[in-house]
Amino acid sequence: MSKTDPGNYFEDFRLGQRLVHATPRTVTAGDVALYTALYGPRFSLFSSDAFAQGCGLMSAPVDPLIAFHVVFGKTVPDISLNAVANLGYAEGRFLAPVFPGDTLSAVSDVIGLKENSNRKTGVVYVRTTGVNQRGEPVLSYVRWVMVRKRDAEAEVAEQAVPSLAGAVAPADLVLPPGLDFSGYDWALAGAPHAFEDYAIGEKIDHVDGMAVEEAEHQMATRLWQNTAKVHFNQFERAKDPSGRRLVYGGVVISTAKALSFNGLQNAGLILAINGGRHVAPFFAGGTVFAWSEVLDKADLGAVGALRLRLVATKDRPCDDFPDKDAEGAYNPAVILDFDYWAAVPKRG
Amino acid sequence: MSKTDPGNYFEDFRLGQRLVHATPRTVTAGDVALYTALYGPRFSLFSSDAFAQGCGLMSAPVDPLIAFHVVFGKTVPDISLNAVANLGYAEGRFLAPVFPGDTLSAVSDVIGLKENSNRKTGVVYVRTTGVNQRGEPVLSYVRWVMVRKRDAEAEVAEQAVPSLAGAVAPADLVLPPGLDFSGYDWALAGAPHAFEDYAIGEKIDHVDGMAVEEAEHQMATRLWQNTAKVHFNQFERAKDPSGRRLVYGGVVISTAKALSFNGLQNAGLILAINGGRHVAPFFAGGTVFAWSEVLDKADLGAVGALRLRLVATKDRPCDDFPDKDAEGAYNPAVILDFDYWAAVPKRG
Amino acid sequence: MSKTDPGNYFEDFRLGQRLVHATPRTVTAGDVALYTALYGPRFSLFSSDAFAQGCGLMSAPVDPLIAFHVVFGKTVPDISLNAVANLGYAEGRFLAPVFPGDTLSAVSDVIGLKENSNRKTGVVYVRTTGVNQRGEPVLSYVRWVMVRKRDAEAEVAEQAVPSLAGAVAPADLVLPPGLDFSGYDWALAGAPHAFEDYAIGEKIDHVDGMAVEEAEHQMATRLWQNTAKVHFNQFERAKDPSGRRLVYGGVVISTAKALSFNGLQNAGLILAINGGRHVAPFFAGGTVFAWSEVLDKADLGAVGALRLRLVATKDRPCDDFPDKDAEGAYNPAVILDFDYWAAVPKRG
Structure with a gap:
């Protein structure tokens, strides 16, 4: 028996199957420093223990995207090693903050399978849950990917496509225990914009390009122990028409999120991921720009929540908000369309 | 109102104005590891808790340049986002050591304003103070930058040029509390050269090239949350005659300082920055070399202090100490001329 | 007297001489994060405090290769700054686990000297010992390098070539105190392969390319404060026929070791280095592949040990196990041939 793990093919998955992913990961201050070095985020809540303590937390939690990347990375060897494309995310919720020292592990439940008509590929839907060392879930999300079949003739018995919410309902958003923005230091946070200042439909150009x-993208992707070959194996990628390694989509998300500080200084804390689409591949050497749109608002009582659409482009400033047209075709510079909820302090 | 922050223009500054900079930053062991990976410093005091404890400290403090980069980075969005040039530093003093776990924030006081005769730009002088989580100042320095005006016609009421010291006086140098070099381990430090061994006028070639x-420079600059566009926005920089991103001057300082270990093994602890000039731009791909000159010596009692001039070049070894000529014109390879005080153990 | 350290030449070494290397180094979680970002290792024992605690340790130790790189790096300025070639390793033993917070220092004893017949170079054999802050040895190994003479005419009085073991004997392998694999979580570790499942002579293709x-190689090498000029000084390297900086051989070892997870998921804990040869130089831009061969097995009682040969190639997949031919000539793609013992859980 070969000990080399080839990854799962479409016909290896079963509805209801639970995959326990390898390599639990203790998140540390080293990861946070690398995250800062790779993206340059400036949200005070994740940057300063003192600021976080002023917001009712014991110390600075890590950016929720760190938890997302860690958990996502664990799933790659089991879910998407033989993937053709990462198709989407839905129903992502951050359920508990992660602090340096916490150890994350991940499991995925197969909730949908749909073979494509060519019989060479199929779509796998999984609900992935990240859990800390106390067994508490910290993150849950659904992801679907198109995966190759090993054998086109293989029969796939039970198929189903799950019904997924278009967005997480405000009532399902979970705040970090103890979070209290009543003494929020707007000056140290970098801007006075409160929940009340944002209007549905408002668009914000984040100006800067990165x-x-x-x-950088290799280090960012290895850091999360993500093993997808397309990011690292240049020898193999040289045979692709692009001839290039693909940048992990999570790098684009984190880069755009860091750029969004300029205009969304107080909306750093992601509570939920409603959806996300990697509209076009991104290669190293490009410069990422981003803009945001306020899709919705929800008053959670102690804090507000903004539903935001984060659009990233490559080599294309966003002062005119490049978007999709009436037929749904994206401006060719757009590489990411990401939909999330973030907590924002109220002026009170 | 647009929520995008365009940064301050010359006419936005007022004499006496205090700017509270955003994003306090907890410095961690992760930052120290990255600093080591980016520059390769070998000064034992910052590398080893055990060595630092042998010098009377509770653990290894971070290199004072880390505190400088963190504090400097915070000032960029408010002071120099619309800068044409960074003109100089003066009166920089390190007032308390910084240890992993400390949180730094920064404020700047506008102490000088001088419009240029073309009315398109002006020089802004600020005194910046970095403060830890206990409110103790850890660093203070003056910096002046040439900043664009938004509107050439705008009137700038009150102008003044501050009078600045050519060098920090030895009596104003502050040692880390508890610092005690009486049991200094010269072998582990890497060289036997004591305060007594250095002569004013002595020049030292640091040999190695980096x-x-x-x-690397992008990661180094993001790590300190420095947002200056010239370091990151390649799309925009492609329109510059160089076509290149500029390397943050602090990268050159830290690279040259790390190279200076070879010959200044016992002079790692910077106490003051007397001045600094980024003589020429530096672009990635170049190799940095450096040499030092002993400008002055001061016996502080328990320890000695050397006033050192650190000169860095690009793609040019320094065995003949490339310098400026009698007219003050620099050798074209010189990129940095940096003047500082460092603590050095006495042979006793 | 010049304070610039030129490094030792062959005639500067003496049999029996002990060199105390500079710059003790506290290893931190920051180093671990960088190690992960640079190589992408996935061995659970080093990734998760919780997993390590389940194996009887107080928290996750650092990968033994981190201890090796730290200690090796310290020796470079004294041993191999004027080296022509790194010839080999032998008798490497890991004697105590290293945890974040531990401070490592290193000494080397000169155990062999052999001038070459051209009188321009000679081979220096050293036994290097890494010691933690409690004075406990954590690592010991023999290394031999060919070093230039400053003066071909210089006489080298006493010469000797040490007799070195071909491999560390199983009885000399040291396990981390408390290590207990009786509750080993095979699912979280990533594979069910136990000591019993590996056969002498078995070969494993690690599939992935990195x-x-x-x-990346510059950061990896600076992180360990390794100062070998060939890795960093591009200005000087431009004069070499390759025109390129050489990648530190330790980067190839760590990259190949990380790749070996695919097939050796439970053999992450290196106990000894029997030997190693950098068969050909490696330059940035290449993609590393690797395969392993089981050379021997030893039942240590509580755990098993596998003697493994790790072969790395550049730009050459390893599905057919590229190797040396009957005359001992390596396949031209091979860059590393590394021989080590690793601990592996028994099925029990």
């Missing part, structure tokens, strides 16, 4: 190098 | 890659 | 960038 170049991404090969070494 | 290449800097795009990914 | 590209290495200039920024």
Whole structure:
């Protein structure tokens, strides 16, 4: 028996199957420093223990995207090693904050399977849950990917496509225990914009552009122990028409999120991921720009929540908000369309 | 109202104005590891808790340049986002050591304003103070930058140019509390050269050359949350005659300082920055070399202090100490001329 | 007297001489995060405090290769700054686990000297010992390098070539105190392969390929304060026929070791280094592949040990196990041939 793990093919999955992912991961201050070095985020809540303590937390939690990347990375060897495309995310909820020292592990439940008509591929839907060392879920999300079949003739018995929410309902958003923005320091946070200041439909250009190098996206992706071959194996990628390694989509998400500080200084704390689409591939050497749109608002009582659409482009400033047209075709510069809820302090 | 922050223009500053900079930053062991990976420093005091404890400290403090970069980075969005050039530093003093776990924040006081005769730009002088989570100042320095005006016609009421010291006086140098070099381990430190062994006028070639890659300077600059566009926005920089991203000057300082270990093994602890000039721009791909000159000596009692001039070049070894000529014109390879005080153990 | 350290030449070494290496180094969680970002290792024992606690340890130790790189790096300025070639390793033993917070220092004893017949170079054999802050040895190994003479005419009085073991004997392998695999979580570890499942002579293709960038190998090498000029000084290297910086051999070892997870998921804990040869130089931009061969097995009672040969190639998949031919000539793609013992859980 070969000990080399080839990853799962479409016909290896079963509805209801639970996959226990390898390599639990203790998140540390080293990860936070690398996250800062790779993206340059400036949200005070994740940057300063003192600021976080002023918001009722014991110390600075890590950016929720760190938890997302760690958990996502664990799933790659089991779910998407033989994937053709990452199709979407839905129903992502952050359920508990993660602090340096916490250890995350992940499981995925297969909730949907749909073979494609060509019989060479199929779509796998999984609900992935990240859990900390106390067994508490910290993150849950649904992801669907198109996966190759090993054998086109293989029969796939039971198929089903799950019904997924278009967005997480405000009532399902979970705040970090103890979070209290009543003494929020707007000056140290970087801007006075409160929940009340944002209007549905408002668009914000984040102005700055950030170049991404090969070494940077490789380090960012290895850091989360994500093993997808397309990010690292240049020898193999040289045979692709692009000839290039693909940048992990999570790098684009984190880069755009860090850029969004300019205009969304007080909306750093992601509570939920409603959806996300990697509209076009991104390669190293490009410069990422981003803009945001306020899709919805929800008053959670102690804090507000903004539903935001984060759109990233490559080599294309966003002062005119490049978007999709009436037929749904994206401006060719758009690489990411990401939909999330973030907590924002109220002016009170 | 747009929520996008365009940064301050010259006419936005007022004499006496205090700017509270955003994003306090907890410094961690992760930052120290990245600093080591980006520059390769070998000064034992910052590398080893055990060595630092042998010098009377509770653990290894971070290199004072880390505190400088953190504090400097915070000022960029408010002071120099619309800068044409960073003109100089003066009166920089390190007032308390910074240890992993400390949280730094920064404020700047506008102490000088001088419009240029073309009315398109002006020089802003600020005194910046970095403060830890206990409110203790850890660093203070003056910096002046040439900043664009938004509107050439705008009137700038009150102008003044501050009078600045050519160098920090030895009596104003502050040692880390508890610092005690009486049991200094010269072998572990890497060289036997004591305060008594250095002569004013002595020049030291640091021999080694260090290449800097795009990914490295970007990571180094993001790590300190420095947002200056010239370091990251390749799309925009492609329109510059150089076509290149500029390397943050602090990268050159830290690279040259790390190279200075070879010959200044016992002079790692910077106490003051007397001045600094980024003589020429530096671009990724170049190799940095450095040499030092002993400008002055001061016996502080328990320890000695050397006033050192650190000169860095690009793609040019320094065995003949490339410098400025009699007219003050620099050798074209010189990129940095940096003047500082460092603590050095006495032979006793 | 010049304070610039030129490094030792062959005639500067003496049999029996002990060199105390500079710059003790506290290993931190920051180093671990960088190690993960640079290589992408997935061995659970080093990734998760919770997993390590389940194996009887107080928290996750660092990968033994981190201890090796730290200690090796310290020796470079004294041993191999003027080296022509790194010839080999032998008798490497890991004697105590290293945890974040531990401070490592290193000494080397000169155990062999052999001048070459051309009188321009000679081979220096050293036994290097890494010690933690409690004075406990954590690592010991023999290394031999060919070093230039400053003066071909210089006489080298006493010469000797040490007799070295071909491999560390199983009885000399040291397990981390408390290590207990009786509750080993095979699912979280990533594979069910136990000591009993490996056969002598078995070969394993590790499948994945990992590209290495200039920024990555420079950061990896600086992180360990390794000062070998060939890795960093591009200005000087431009004169070499290759025109390129050489990648530190330790980068290839760690990259190949991380790749070996696929097939050796439970053999992450290196106990000894029997030997190692950098068969050919490696330059940035290449993609590393690897395969392993089981050379021997030893039942240590509580755990098993596998003697493994780890072969790395550049730009050459390893599904057919590229190797040396009957005359001992390596396949031209091979860059590393590394021989080590690793602990593996028994099925029990």
